[in-house]
Amino acid sequence: AAPGPLAGRRVLVTSGPTHEPIDPVRYLANRSSGRQGHAIAAAAAAAGAEVTLVSGPVAIPDPAGVRVVRVETAREMLDAVRAALPADLAVFAAAVGDWRPAAEQASKIKKDGSAPPSLALVENPDILATVSAMAEGRPRLVVGFAAETDRVLDHARAKLARKGCDLLVANDVSPAGGVMGGASNTVHLLGRDGSLETWPTLGKDEVGRRLVERFGTRLGTP
Numbered sequence: 001a002a003p004g005p006l007a008g009r010r011v012l013v014t015s016g017p018t019h020e021p022i023d024p025v026r027y028l029a030n031r032s033s034g035r036q037g038h039a040i041a042a043a044a045a046a047a048g049a050e051v052t053l054v055s056g057p058v059a060i061p062d063p064a065g066v067r068v069v070r071v072e073t074a075r076e077m078l079d080a081v082r083a084a085l086p087a088d089l090a091v092f093a094a095a096v097g098d099w100r101p102a103a104e105q106a107s108k109i110k111k112d113g114s115a116p117p118s119l120a121l122v123e124n125p126d127i128l129a130t131v132s133a134m135a136e137g138r139p140r141l142v143v144g145f146a147a148e149t150d151r152v153l154d155h156a157r158a159k160l161a162r163k164g165c166d167l168l169v170a171n172d173v174s175p176a177g178g179v180m181g182g183a184s185n186t187v188h189l190l191g192r193d194g195s196l197e198t199w200p201t202l203g204k205d206e207v208g209r210r211l212v213e214r215f216g217t218r219l220g221t222p
């Protein structure tokens with residue numbers, strides 16, 4: 001493996017949205033370009049790690065030097081994450097759909113002039129919480145993301161505790177900031193140990209590099 005702060009480490013990253021099918025031509029999705037997750041995967045590979053990137057449908061290129069597993073739904077993402085373990089570090093940057101249609105219709109729902117159909121939803125598995133709670137084979141460092149539009153730090157603290165991860169990267173995605181799909185990001189890094197860092201607005205690539213530096217420090221030298 002390449003030298004660097006993550007040399008010899010196995011790293012798993014999720015990125016992008018999930019698509020939850022309604023019928024063969026329609027789906028429910030979250031807004032996510034995959035840019036931040038992909039940047040983290042690229043930075044981890046550049047830091048010497050062996051990286052598996054589990055990605056939902058995105059329109060950006062695969063990062064160099066990374067094994068990419070493509071999925072569509074949250075359930076497929078969870079299966080791919082389980083298959084990619086064990087890992088030393090797992091970073092959950094994907095915008096996973098919280099719900100999916102209770103049933104996927106086998107044929108296209110027709111607009112037949114009657115009332116619009118209603119959509120019954122069921123909850124998707126929470127991949128981050130599932131991995132954080134693993135009794136056996138839990139990655140040593142589990143990192144979650146929180147995209148918030150208001151009271152960013154309050155919500156992030158609560159999410160860190162609820163999800164059971166070690167670190168949480170919180171970003172302000174209120175529409176005025178242009179983070180969604182954009183090239184830059186303003187993040188706070190919160191630790192379960194109570195630590196808090198707030199970084200200036202940086203390019204997503206630079207955020208990826210800085211995060212990987214912090215992950216390396218937390219994991220220590222192999």
Ligand code: C5P
Binds near residue numbers: 145
């Ligand atoms: O609860 P919320 O979706 O805001 O939490 C965001 C964090 O949880 C992100 O790290 C995201 O990747 C992860 N997550 C997940 N599976 C879900 C929902 C969120 O891994 N079903």
